Amino acid sequence: xxxxxxxxxxxxxxQASDTAYQFTKAALEKGHEIFxxxxxxxxxxxxxxxxxPPQDDxxxxxxxxxxxxxxxxxxxxxxxxxxxxxxxxxxxxKRQGKDGDxxxxxxxxxGLGQLIEAGIQADRLIVFGD
Amino acid sequence: xxxxxxxxxxxxxxxxxxxxxxHALPGDAILLIExxxxxxxxxxxxxxxxxxxxxxxxxxxxxxxxxxxxIVAGQVLEGIETxxxxxFVDLAAGASRVCAxx
Amino acid sequence: MSDExxxxxxxxxxxxxxxxxxYALESLEVVLIGAAFEQDVSLAFVDxxxxxxxxxxxxxxxxxxxxxxxxxxxxxxxxxxLYVEKESLETRGLSIEDLMPITYEDENEDYAEKPSIILVxxxxxxxxxxxxxxxxxx
Numbered sequence: 001x002x003x004x005x006x007x008x009x010x011x012x013x014x015q016a017s018d019t020a021y022q023f024t025k026a027a028l029e030k031g032h033e034i035f036x037x038x039x040x041x042x043x044x045x046x047x048x049x050x051x052x053p054p055q056d057d058x059x060x061x062x063x064x065x066x067x068x069x070x071x072x073x074x075x076x077x078x079x080x081x082x083x084x085x086x087x088x089x090x091x092x093x094k095r096q097g098k099d100g101d102x103x104x105x106x107x108x109x110x111g112l113g114q115l116i117e118a119g120i121q122a123d124r125l126i127v128f129g130d
Numbered sequence: 131x132x133x134x135x136x137x138x139x140x141x142x143x144x145x146x147x148x149x150x151x152x153h154a155l156p157g158d159a160i161l162l163i164e165x166x167x168x169x170x171x172x173x174x175x176x177x178x179x180x181x182x183x184x185x186x187x188x189x190x191x192x193x194x195x196x197x198x199x200x201i202v203a204g205q206v207l208e209g210i211e212t213x214x215x216x217x218f219v220d221l222a223a224g225a226s227r228v229c230a231x232x
Numbered sequence: 233m234s235d236e237x238x239x240x241x242x243x244x245x246x247x248x249x250x251x252x253x254x255y256a257l258e259s260l261e262v263v264l265i266g267a268a269f270e271q272d273v274s275l276a277f278v279d280x281x282x283x284x285x286x287x288x289x290x291x292x293x294x295x296x297x298x299x300x301x302x303x304x305x306x307x308x309x310x311x312x313x314l315y316v317e318k319e320s321l322e323t324r325g326l327s328i329e330d331l332m333p334i335t336y337e338d339e340n341e342d343y344a345e346k347p348s349i350i351l352v353x354x355x356x357x358x359x360x361x362x363x364x365x366x367x368x369x370x
Contacts, residue, residue, distance in 0.1 A: 026215035112265040
């Protein structure tokens with residue numbers, strides 16, 4: 001089965017990203033396909049590579065990046081939500097005249113249309129949020 | 131045809147579970163996750179509402195979330211089935227749609 | 233997207249009041265973008281979500297961006313089914329008269345203005361949910 005995942009909250013404050021990660025990992029290990037993981041609202045904060053959690057805690061950004069690499073996942077950060085919250089890739093940083101980017105490996109920034117497309121293409125859309 | 135409803139809020143703080151129960155149809159599945167699992171503990175004031183809902187819906191609670199919150203096996207309401215993340219995936223795949231009551 | 237692909241039923245479940253959190257505004261942004269995909273779209277306003285449609289909203293004093301006018305424009309985006317739950321209104325001491333008028337132009341009836349807000353009871357809404365393909369919760 002083909003799943004799409006929507007994540008509405010950032011890491012650490014809410015459990016949403018943790019639960020979504022565990023769900024996604026379990027689905028992949030069962031042989032299901034993840035069409036896309038779409039990060040919306042504060043969920044875009046999962047996609048910054050500048051987080052440095054304590055060493056004895058999980059690093060959600062790294063977990064997502066590693067899962068993306070292993071399974072060739074499409075991790076999409078909503079551009080409108082990302083601009084509000086300061087998540088930038090190299091192109092956006094240049095376009096907005098900012099002095100650096102912070103997007104994490106395996107994540108890409110794109111439009112809300114990617115969420116709608118995921119809803120259309122996937123058999124099930126699962127929303128994780130607050 | 132059925133719906134999998136997910137509830138991630140404590141029923142003692144927000145009305146997500148109540149709203150979910152109000153909109154679940156007979157044959158639907160309800161999965162308590164994150165703080166939603168707090169409702170699954172025996173003896174709570176929300177227990178009668180969940181017990182009543184069991185007559186028409188199947189109710190599940192996410193095991194890792196129960197364990198994280200110190201709710202052990204014998205304390206879970208009778209008839210609520212505990213599932214792991216793989217079980218969550220199976221429930222989502224088995225339903226026609228997933229409706230999150232955030 | 234190919235024409236052969238059947239339309240999906242997209243359902244936006246709005247349960248939160250505007251301004252206190254960003255969910256109402258960013259949900260609306262998805263609805264507007266989603267309109268271009270020509271799917272079968274409906275919005276539901278349940279619990280505190282009904283406050284999103286309150287008439288006379290004026291956010292100016294908060295310093296936040298007011299966005300209630302966008303709901304009135306949904307008809308122009310072919311978004312014509314706004315389900316408002318009766319019990320949610322009643323619990324909050326509201327009636328449909330407290331909500332802003334939202335209409336669309338019906339091209340099949342000489343562009344007559346018709347109301348987009350559909351008042352439904354919770355049992356009716358439960359059946360509507362059971363008929364959807366994609367449920368987006370905000």
